[in-house]
Amino acid sequence: MTQDANSNAAPANEGAGMEGKHPLDAIFHPRAVALVGVPSGESQGASLGFFTSLLEQGFHERLNHGLYPVNPKADEIRGFKAYHSLLETPDPVDHVISLIPARAVPMLVEQAIQKKVRSIHFFTAGFSETGDEEMANLERTMVEKLTAAGIRVLGPNCMGLYVPYEGLAFMNQFPKEPGNVMFVSQSGANAGDVVRGLGNRGVRFSKVISFGNGSDLRAHHFFDYAITDDETDLVTSYIEGVQDGPKFLTALKALARVKPVILLKGGLTGAGARAAHSHTGSLAGSTQIFDAVCRQVGAWRAETMDDLHDVSIAVTTGLKHVQGRGVCLVGGGGGTAVLASDALATAGLDVPPTPEATRKELSEFIPVAGTSINNPIDTNMGDAETTDRTLRIMARAENIDVIVTNASFGRNADEADLDELKRRATDQAERLAKLQQETGVPIVVLTRGTPHAVLEHFQYEAYRCGLAAYPTIQRAARAISAILQWRERREGLPTIF
Amino acid sequence: MTQDANSNAAPANEGAGMEGKHPLDAIFHPRAVALVGVPSGESQGASLGFFTSLLEQGFHERLNHGLYPVNPKADEIRGFKAYHSLLETPDPVDHVISLIPARAVPMLVEQAIQKKVRSIHFFTAGFSETGDEEMANLERTMVEKLTAAGIRVLGPNCMGLYVPYEGLAFMNQFPKEPGNVMFVSQSGANAGDVVRGLGNRGVRFSKVISFGNGSDLRAHHFFDYAITDDETDLVTSYIEGVQDGPKFLTALKALARVKPVILLKGGLTGAGARAAHSHTGSLAGSTQIFDAVCRQVGAWRAETMDDLHDVSIAVTTGLKHVQGRGVCLVGGGGGTAVLASDALATAGLDVPPTPEATRKELSEFIPVAGTSINNPIDTNMGDAETTDRTLRIMARAENIDVIVTNASFGRNADEADLDELKRRATDQAERLAKLQQETGVPIVVLTRGTPHAVLEHFQYEAYRCGLAAYPTIQRAARAISAILQWRERREGLPTIF
Numbered sequence: 001m002t003q004d005a006n007s008n009a010a011p012a013n014e015g016a017g018m019e020g021k022h023p024l025d026a027i028f029h030p031r032a033v034a035l036v037g038v039p040s041g042e043s044q045g046a047s048l049g050f051f052t053s054l055l056e057q058g059f060h061e062r063l064n065h066g067l068y069p070v071n072p073k074a075d076e077i078r079g080f081k082a083y084h085s086l087l088e089t090p091d092p093v094d095h096v097i098s099l100i101p102a103r104a105v106p107m108l109v110e111q112a113i114q115k116k117v118r119s120i121h122f123f124t125a126g127f128s129e130t131g132d133e134e135m136a137n138l139e140r141t142m143v144e145k146l147t148a149a150g151i152r153v154l155g156p157n158c159m160g161l162y163v164p165y166e167g168l169a170f171m172n173q174f175p176k177e178p179g180n181v182m183f184v185s186q187s188g189a190n191a192g193d194v195v196r197g198l199g200n201r202g203v204r205f206s207k208v209i210s211f212g213n214g215s216d217l218r219a220h221h222f223f224d225y226a227i228t229d230d231e232t233d234l235v236t237s238y239i240e241g242v243q244d245g246p247k248f249l250t251a252l253k254a255l256a257r258v259k260p261v262i263l264l265k266g267g268l269t270g271a272g273a274r275a276a277h278s279h280t281g282s283l284a285g286s287t288q289i290f291d292a293v294c295r296q297v298g299a300w301r302a303e304t305m306d307d308l309h310d311v312s313i314a315v316t317t318g319l320k321h322v323q324g325r326g327v328c329l330v331g332g333g334g335g336t337a338v339l340a341s342d343a344l345a346t347a348g349l350d351v352p353p354t355p356e357a358t359r360k361e362l363s364e365f366i367p368v369a370g371t372s373i374n375n376p377i378d379t380n381m382g383d384a385e386t387t388d389r390t391l392r393i394m395a396r397a398e399n400i401d402v403i404v405t406n407a408s409f410g411r412n413a414d415e416a417d418l419d420e421l422k423r424r425a426t427d428q429a430e431r432l433a434k435l436q437q438e439t440g441v442p443i444v445v446l447t448r449g450t451p452h453a454v455l456e457h458f459q460y461e462a463y464r465c466g467l468a469a470y471p472t473i474q475r476a477a478r479a480i481s482a483i484l485q486w487r488e489r490r491e492g493l494p495t496i497f
Numbered sequence: 498m499t500q501d502a503n504s505n506a507a508p509a510n511e512g513a514g515m516e517g518k519h520p521l522d523a524i525f526h527p528r529a530v531a532l533v534g535v536p537s538g539e540s541q542g543a544s545l546g547f548f549t550s551l552l553e554q555g556f557h558e559r560l561n562h563g564l565y566p567v568n569p570k571a572d573e574i575r576g577f578k579a580y581h582s583l584l585e586t587p588d589p590v591d592h593v594i595s596l597i598p599a600r601a602v603p604m605l606v607e608q609a610i611q612k613k614v615r616s617i618h619f620f621t622a623g624f625s626e627t628g629d630e631e632m633a634n635l636e637r638t639m640v641e642k643l644t645a646a647g648i649r650v651l652g653p654n655c656m657g658l659y660v661p662y663e664g665l666a667f668m669n670q671f672p673k674e675p676g677n678v679m680f681v682s683q684s685g686a687n688a689g690d691v692v693r694g695l696g697n698r699g700v701r702f703s704k705v706i707s708f709g710n711g712s713d714l715r716a717h718h719f720f721d722y723a724i725t726d727d728e729t730d731l732v733t734s735y736i737e738g739v740q741d742g743p744k745f746l747t748a749l750k751a752l753a754r755v756k757p758v759i760l761l762k763g764g765l766t767g768a769g770a771r772a773a774h775s776h777t778g779s780l781a782g783s784t785q786i787f788d789a790v791c792r793q794v795g796a797w798r799a800e801t802m803d804d805l806h807d808v809s810i811a812v813t814t815g816l817k818h819v820q821g822r823g824v825c826l827v828g829g830g831g832g833t834a835v836l837a838s839d840a841l842a843t844a845g846l847d848v849p850p851t852p853e854a855t856r857k858e859l860s861e862f863i864p865v866a867g868t869s870i871n872n873p874i875d876t877n878m879g880d881a882e883t884t885d886r887t888l889r890i891m892a893r894a895e896n897i898d899v900i901v902t903n904a905s906f907g908r909n910a911d912e913a914d915l916d917e918l919k920r921r922a923t924d925q926a927e928r929l930a931k932l933q934q935e936t937g938v939p940i941v942v943l944t945r946g947t948p949h950a951v952l953e954h955f956q957y958e959a960y961r962c963g964l965a966a967y968p969t970i971q972r973a974a975r976a977i978s979a980i981l982q983w984r985e986r987r988e989g990l991p992t993i994f
Binding site: 191238240270304334340341343351368448 | 623682683687689690761767769771773801826830838839840848850865869871873949950
């Protein structure tokens, strides 16, 4: 772990209380936002994206919110009055998004101080991450000036804030509903991947922060904030280089004690570390050290982005209650069941034979030919009633801890129209969730084979009902196994799921 | 490896030549098919599926084809004349699909012999796979009678044949175009998974065979057939229990010598083996033995169904030509590139730094801020021209063996309508394929983040143009690595890709 050059820059209001709120809370609740450097006219690209994302989220429509595009050459942008300078915007402006080139930043710094803003987010790149000494100095100087004036800095070289509760967003088509998951990310692209990827699976977010070079605010500040943030139940994070090693460890430890934390570390291989250095100027650590830290504090280290997604789903649905390795596998046909059993066993789980008493119960209504009641269970019947009855009986078996079943859209799903498919998807999610609740045995749904048109809807509905859904049995198996391992590793720590 | 009870039943025309064609060729080219036990009226379910699939494929519309539903109680089914018995159908009937219950099978056997059919496929289950001695005897007896009369048997307990060239299919919505991939499967569900899953990714099939219990025809017969089948360039297979160990090995070895073979073995874990035994009555072998066999003969052992899909894509696209471990990673944004580099390194590949001369060429048109020319390359420009220019230059670098890039649908893809997206997808596939051809360096496309609506179209277009596309960098990395490993293991064997 490394400390970067700025680790001694003491932020002005670090640790200061404000009406009982954490000092960082204010930056997530700006009353007005100025976008400095919004392109005018027909220009496209990432810079304009910030403006259109705020419009899409309706930031400007919220009570007492102001949205001020700043462009020295424009009087109006997309129907909004444009200001020629930050100093011309109405008061107050709490948050500034800087979209201007690096060389123009020093003037903006002066203006932001004069304007008494609370926070400034530099989308602007081209600073310390380039490896250029002069630009690294410029970054250091601007951050010193801003923090000395009590202004917190996000970035540079980052995407900033997504706070759906306030209508703040940095990419288009992010969900508008707020949720209970926080994502603290050194990378904007990965923040987008998490919001869109997990968003498509039904997850909603409290705060997502892309902090890039982390010249002022960095992972440990947000971990510290998350400890007392009532809106956050799960903290996920993507880290390239650990800045302020000791502070990072202290904040992570305190957070992981009380809330589930899932960390994904980039740059753990030689090739990845080289890429991380180009990206945020980070020096990456080793897998062993990072893994040991996560184990010690009781956080979960995701191995890939998919793992981060999948374990996030597990720990925010009924699956988090799974208590043992016994899986009941239902449906999917013979060969599929064989491969699924292999996948579960490979992940350290078990598909135990159905106990005799349970077999007896099942054989009362499941015929012999073309079926199996041995676990994997294959009733070879598509109807909901048989499936429900089977699941209810299996859930009572003493060797079953979790049920894994397939999303199925009923007879002639090929021919059903989208509305009908959506209705069936909702019905199925609610039906399985009811069973999960009644029996106390977590139910996991596999979406392999779900028609593309209804996949997102089904995932949303399943998650809304508290069901964990995965695209493949391998990913489901790893997620189930993760919950069991994670709980085991937290022995001695408070229960968090 | 085990031999089942029927391994001594010598098929009547085994090894006999027929106009230079392999003796099994005839079963893939039936002139007329009788479906015995098609449900009439409003009944639904799998049995009816066989009939509707043949109708969907237009089997009956081909020259000199006949399609005869048989049902003792119906005169017409879905507009087709129905026959009360197989014996009432017109002559000739080459292929019979049995959808009747096991107890009614003995009579059908007599009729099939009298009718002089060539082959019979028993969807009918409830035989040896149940573990019931009486039913196992029934299976043995019927197969002995049929094969003694020169009739080949598929199954029982299977889905039979998908031969798009002839309009034969066993599930709905299978592609109608024929292709060059064969799948030999002990499981119908897995056959469906392969046809639909790989089908969605653009792969097309010569013959797909689900042979279930394999009471007569089994894996080694189809491997032997595939050796000389001009329509098949790649053989994929799902096996639960190896029947006729020595014959299996001989046929596999001969086939793998001349064509790429990808094998997926089910039941390699305890749980999987239990499931396989319930499914097809198979006794599974161990991972070690199976792995050793594959290495020895130069076949590829897929670890999961996804692996089978992914390596099939690799070996039938330009990716099969990859010669080394040097990957050029283009696009995707900083944090994504870091994780992608980690994934590639984890799979044993390399993301080498861009050579100095190449850096110089790139820096002539790629600006410094917010970009990287170090590999991973991030031009931060969405336009095709910059990307093409970059790829062409990177392909010439001496340490680059393969290029991995992201599917991208251009500016404002969010707002584009489906037709426009499809057009862009086709353009992109053709553009990248042209570069692949020009440079001789394989190009792999990642589809993560591709809008669902256009995913299948893009995959189809990419595959049609000879590009390998994968949903995640992990899967792409494994596939690239598989080609390199596979080629290495085939040292001393003929070049097949």
